Amino acid sequence: MIELSLTDLLKITGGEASPTAASDTLITSVTTDSREVTSGCLFVAKPGEFSDGHAFIDRALAAGAVLALAERVTYDDTRNVHPAIIVDDAVEAMGKIAAHIVEYLKTKNDAKVVGITGSAGKTTTKDLLAAILADVAPTVSPIGSYNGEVGVPLTVFTATEQTKYLVIEMGATGIGHLTYLTDMVHPQVGVVLCVGTAHAGEFGGVENIEKAKGELVESLDADGIAILNADDSRVARMASRTSCEVRFFGTSDRKVERAGVWASDIVVNGAGEPQLTLEFPNGYSQRITSGLLGRHHVSNILAAANAAYALEISPETIASSLEGRAAGSRWRMERIERADGVSIINDAYNANPESMRAALVTLAELGLGHDGQPPRRTWAVLGEMLELGDERIHEHDMLGRLAVRMNIKKLVVVGAGAKPAYNSAVLEGSWGDEAYYVESVDEARQLLQAELQPGDIALFKSSNGAGLRFLGDDIAAFVKEGEDA
Numbered sequence: 001m002i003e004l005s006l007t008d009l010l011k012i013t014g015g016e017a018s019p020t021a022a023s024d025t026l027i028t029s030v031t032t033d034s035r036e037v038t039s040g041c042l043f044v045a046k047p048g049e050f051s052d053g054h055a056f057i058d059r060a061l062a063a064g065a066v067l068a069l070a071e072r073v074t075y076d077d078t079r080n081v082h083p084a085i086i087v088d089d090a091v092e093a094m095g096k097i098a099a100h101i102v103e104y105l106k107t108k109n110d111a112k113v114v115g116i117t118g119s120a121g122k123t124t125t126k127d128l129l130a131a132i133l134a135d136v137a138p139t140v141s142p143i144g145s146y147n148g149e150v151g152v153p154l155t156v157f158t159a160t161e162q163t164k165y166l167v168i169e170m171g172a173t174g175i176g177h178l179t180y181l182t183d184m185v186h187p188q189v190g191v192v193l194c195v196g197t198a199h200a201g202e203f204g205g206v207e208n209i210e211k212a213k214g215e216l217v218e219s220l221d222a223d224g225i226a227i228l229n230a231d232d233s234r235v236a237r238m239a240s241r242t243s244c245e246v247r248f249f250g251t252s253d254r255k256v257e258r259a260g261v262w263a264s265d266i267v268v269n270g271a272g273e274p275q276l277t278l279e280f281p282n283g284y285s286q287r288i289t290s291g292l293l294g295r296h297h298v299s300n301i302l303a304a305a306n307a308a309y310a311l312e313i314s315p316e317t318i319a320s321s322l323e324g325r326a327a328g329s330r331w332r333m334e335r336i337e338r339a340d341g342v343s344i345i346n347d348a349y350n351a352n353p354e355s356m357r358a359a360l361v362t363l364a365e366l367g368l369g370h371d372g373q374p375p376r377r378t379w380a381v382l383g384e385m386l387e388l389g390d391e392r393i394h395e396h397d398m399l400g401r402l403a404v405r406m407n408i409k410k411l412v413v414v415g416a417g418a419k420p421a422y423n424s425a426v427l428e429g430s431w432g433d434e435a436y437y438v439e440s441v442d443e444a445r446q447l448l449q450a451e452l453q454p455g456d457i458a459l460f461k462s463s464n465g466a467g468l469r470f471l472g473d474d475i476a477a478f479v480k481e482g483e484d485a
Contacts, residue, residue: 118193127328182219270370291326383462384417
C-alpha cells in the first residue's frame with residue numbers, strides 16, 4: 001500500500017482523531033477483517049449485517065493495527081480510548097481514501113483505470129486483463145470478486161508507488177451503485193459485458209439492470225474509451241449514453257461499425273477450450289487456443305483484449321498472454337480431473353439464467369466425445385439461482401427442461417429453491433434414475449459419491465449462497481474406499 005500519515009487521513013476523510021491517536025502514526029495497509037491485520041494496519045470498524053466492526057477493535061490493535069477508522073469513540077478494557085479516526089460513515093471514508101490513492105497514482109505514474117461490469121463474466125474478464133497488463137507493468141486487480149463499495153477500496157489499497165494499471169471489477173445491486181464506484185476511481189476505459197437477469201429481483205427488472213450498468217459508460221470523460229458487447233443489444237445501445245470513443249466486440253462474423261478487437265473462426269476443441277482468431281483494428285491477427293472452458297468465454301476474451309488494446313498494449317503481447325490462459329479465480333468453470341477418470345467442472349461461485357445455459361451447453365459438448373474418444377456420461381448438479389425475483393420459478397423450470405433437451409444424462413437438483421428444475425425435467429421426460437431431487441448438500445454428496453463412475457463428467461453450478469462450490473470441491477477430492485488417490 002501507499003503509505004499514509006495520520007495527517008493525510010484526517011485531511012482525506014474529514015474525520016477527527018481520538019486523543020490517543022499518535023501524531024506520527026503511519027499506515028501501511030487497510031483491512032475490514034481483524035483476522036487479516038498486520039503490523040501498521042488501519043482497521044476499518046465497518047458496521048455489518050451480522051456483526052459490528054467496532055466490537056473487534058481491541059483484537060485488531062492487539063494484532064498490530066495502529067489505528068481504527070470508526071464511527072464512534074470506543075474503549076479498551078481499562079476504559080482508555082482506542083486510537084482512531086472518527087467519521088460519520090466508515091465505508092464512505094474508505095472510498096475517500098481510495099479516491100485519493102487513485103488520483104495520486106494518476107498524477108505520479110499516469111496510472112490507468114479500467115472499470116469492468118456486467119451481469120456475468122466480470123471476474124474472468126478482470127483476471128484475463130490483469131494478466132495481460134501485468135506482463136507490461138505493475139498491475140492491481142481484485143482478489144476473487146471484490147467489486148462493491150467495500151471491495152473496490154480494498155483493491156485500490158493494494159496498489160504501490162509503482163502501480164501503473166488498476167483493473168476494477170464493478171458490481172451493483174441497484175441504480176446509483178456504479179456511479180458511486182466510478183466517482184471513486186474515475187476509469188479511463190469502461191467495459192460492459194452483458195445485461196442479464198442476475199439480481200433482477202433486487203433491481204426491479206431487467207430495464208433497471210440496463211440503466212444501472214450503463215452508469216459506467218456515462219462516467220467516462222470525452223477522452224475515455226467504452227468497450228461494449230455488440231452481441232447484447234442492451235449493451236450495444238449504451239453507446240448513445242456517452243460522448244467518448246466507443247469500440248464494439250462480438251462473436252459474430254458480421255463486424256459492426258466501430259468494431260474493436262474481433263474474433264473469427266471460433267471453434268471449441270475436444271477439451272472444451274475455445275479456439276479463435278483475434279482480429280485487431282490495425283490489421284494484425286493471431287490464432288489462439290484459450291485455457292478457459294466453454295464457448296461463452298469468447299466474449300470475455302474479446303473484452304479483455306479490447307481493454308488492453310485501448311491501453312495501447314501491443315497486439316502481439318495481448319495474443320501471447322491470452323494463449324492458453326486459464327481461469328485466474330476459483331469456481332469459474334474450474335476443471336479438476338480425478339485419478340479415477342471422473343472430471344469435475346466447478347462453476348458454482350455465481351449463477352444466473354444466462355450463465356446456467358452456457359455451462360450446460362459446455363457440459364453437453366464435452367459429453368459428445370471428440371478426437372476419437374467415446375461419449376461420456378454427463379451429470380448436471382444444479383442448485384438455486386438467487387435474486388431472480390418474480391421470475392424465480394419460471395427460470396428454474398426452463399433450466400430443467402433445457403437439461404433434458406440437451407441430453408444431459410443425469411440431473412441432480414439440490415435444495416427447495418431449485419426444485420422447479422427437477423419438476424420440469426420430469427415433465428419433459430427425464431424419469432427413473434435420470435433426474436434426482438435432494439433437499440441438502442449432504443444428500444447430494446452421498447448420492448454422487450455412490451453413483452459417479454470413471455469417465456463421468458459432473459458440472460456443479462449454483463449461486464454462491466447455495467454452497468455447491470464446496471460440494472464440488474468435496475467430490476473432486478473424493479476417493480472411493482479401496483481405490484488409490
